[in-house]
Amino acid sequence: MxxxxxxxxxxxxxxxxxxxxxxxxxxxxxxxxxxxxxxxxxxxxxxxxxxxxxxxxxxxxxxxxxxxxxxxxxxxxxxxxxxxxxxxxxxxxxxxxxxxxxxxxxxxxxxxxxxxxxxxxxxxxxxxVVHFTPSEVELAKGSPSLRRRYFDSIICGLVPSHFQDILDFQRVLRQRNSFLASGRATSSGIALWDGQMAEIGARIVEKRLRLVKRINREIDTLYRGIGGADMGAKAQYETSFEISGGKRGELSNSIKKALENGFSRDTKARHTSTGPHRDRISLQIGGKDCALFASQGEARSVVLALKMAEIRLYQEIKKxxxxxxxxxxxxxxxxxxxxxxxxxxxxxxxxxxxxxxxxxxxxxxxxxxxxxxxxxxxxx
Ligand SMILES: Nc1ncnc2c1ncn2[C@@H]1O[C@H](COP(=O)(O)OP(=O)(O)OP(=O)(O)O)[C@@H](O)[C@H]1O
Ligand SMILES: [Mg+2]
The missing domain is CATH 3.40.50.300 (P-loop containing nucleotide triphosphate hydrolases)
Structure with a gap:
């Protein structure tokens, strides 16, 4: 059942x-x-x-x-x-x-x-409330930012402190970006923002990775059930920086290192090119990215499976x-x-x-x- x-x-x-x-x-x-x-x-x-x-x-x-x-x-x-x-x-x-x-x-x-x-x-x-509307096919086919926002909103429903982390992260990101845009950014001056982004960002990514893992416990069976297909579905999280592990300390070190290594590129681009705000979450069917390959009906089915997985999560965690x-x-x-x-x-x-x-x-x-x-x- x-x-x-x-x-x-x-x-x-x-x-x-x-x-x-x-x-x-x-x-x-x-x-x-x-x-x-x-x-x-x-x-x-x-x-x-x-x-x-x-x-x-x-x-x-x-x-x-x-x-x-x-x-x-x-x-x-x-x-x-x-x-x-x-x-x-x-x-x-x-x-x-x-x-x-x-x-x-x-x-x-x-x-x-x-x-x-x-x-x-x-x-x-x-x-x-969990809602499934025709326009939500975009969750499978649209840009990664839509999926990041959707996964973040689920986490906020389960762990309310995540909402504050998202707000704080956006604030620090804005400050770091305006420092870069000022043309006066130095590697020692930017270290303050890097430290904060790494700490808050690690909390965000840790929860997202955990959520993707939980969703993946459900979505494959749900998708196969809906689609009656041999191919299964899954969500995949790809960080925009190299990671050595999914624990908070490891993530924090990885984000800090990536920001430090990307400093000269960021100074030229005048914005922060790596970090949790650039991570990609994709939905896949049979190992293929839905954004690129899924038909309209397949994309709808995978989003429906995702929404059902979301319901299962509320049942398990919030009863x-x-x-x-x-x-x-x-x-x-x-x-x-x-x-x-x-x-x-x-x-x-x-x-x-x-x-x-x-x-x-x-x-x-x-x-x-x-x-x-x-x-x-x-x-x-
Ligand atoms: N603020 C508004 N004031 C009055 N009418 C509105 C307003 N916003 C939307 N509508 C109208 O409400 C009507 C019903 O819209 P709705 O999207 O609920 O239709 P629907 O029954 O779901 O149709 P469909 O089967 O095409 O999805 C539409 O004609 C729409 O233009
Ligand atoms: Mg309608």
Missing amino acids: IFPVSQFTIPVLIVKSLSLRDIRCYASETLSFHPRFNLVYGENGQGKTNLLEAVYMLCRFKPLRGVSSSEIVRFGGRSSALLKGVIEKDSPALVTDVSVSFSDKGGKKVEVNGKRPANLAKKALDFE ENPIFLLDDISSELDGKRRKFLFDMLLDYPGQVFVTSTSASDILYRGKHKKFRIQAGKVAE
């Missing part, structure tokens, strides 16, 4: 209800959801993706990456968009009222049980079942792949939301609720 239910506890995280006001194409709508499986279907352009996006925003208090708050506000509606919902976590007695509003000027306001959380980013980790959002899954997965997916979702103890243009493409055999969406309204 891919998603084993814990012997002792079945941790639940359920969006029980959601009200949308002036969100994207929704003027005003209220929905109550099934605790396990929700199918959102309807023709193109009716509001299926917008509804999944709203579930995401209710749980994470922010739009998906690359979307600005002002885009969320409905054209021709009020000047702010409002989402309200009830989320149950761990037991039916533990429900949280969440309200998130976005202004067309770009601001937002979040209230949890009527109060503004002191630490919004930390509070958002209470309601873990949680994240909400799983799957947008437009029928578009690029063939019948065999879809069947595997729905068989697997039948075992998943967490809450799932799936969109499709056709309800008959959704081969889910368990209890569920269907929502037909038409022009920003639930038609049935």
Whole structure:
């Protein structure tokens, strides 16, 4: 079984209800959801993706990456968009009222049980969501920076101190780069930045390497299951500097040495050409880099396997079942792949939301609720 239910506890995280006001194409709508499986279907352009996006925003208090708050506000509606919902976590007695509003000027306001959380980013980790959308094929096909960011975001969900390390590393990198750009950089003067970059960078790379190893325990079987293929999949981490080992001390020494050795090159280039910000993470099928060789369907399957591996990680480490959002899954997965997916979702103890243009493409055999969406309204 891919998603084993814990012997002792079945941790639940359920969006029980959601009200949308002036969100994207929704003027005003209220929905109550099934605790396990929700199918959102309807023709193109009716509001299926917008509804999944709203579930995401209710749980994470922010739009998906690359979307600005002002885009969320409905054209021709009020000047702010409002989402309200009830989320149950761990037991039916533990429900949280969440309200998130976005202004067309770009601001937002979040209230949890009527109060503004002191630490919004930390509070958002209470309601873990894993999403799989058509554009995420880019995770396999796009630039390494996308994968670095994605792996870093998983680590932040598991080890909150990673977020501070990323911010600190970016700050030191900016300072080192402006020192190089000033044209006055000396090897003794830059040593201060090198030391800090090596120390913080080693913590970052150590966690990334550990994550890649854990992902690789899962992704091969998941990919073979989805693809029904002989070839397996894996993630690969390549440092932009030579390493003698994956322990923190070894990594720190390697980064420091690489920065020192690259000093004259960096002075000419006026930026830092080596370090964790230049490391490459690739996804591979049968040992070949997906960014170069995977077909669209293969790339989607490998990203889906990666997302499932991410869910397994939250189950193992945080003992949680994240909400799983799957947008437009029928578009690029063939019948065999879809069947595997729905068989697997039948075992998943967490809450799932799936969109499709056709309800008959959704081969889910368990209890569920269907929502037909038409022009920003639930038609049935
Ligand atoms: N801020 C906004 N205000 C009003 N309408 C919007 C806003 N943002 C997007 N829309 C519209 O919402 C409609 C529904 O979009 P959505 O992406 O949810 O459709 P969909 O049902 O997922 O379609 P598809 O099957 O093509 O993926 C689109 O026509 C889009 O232009
Ligand atoms: Mg859509």
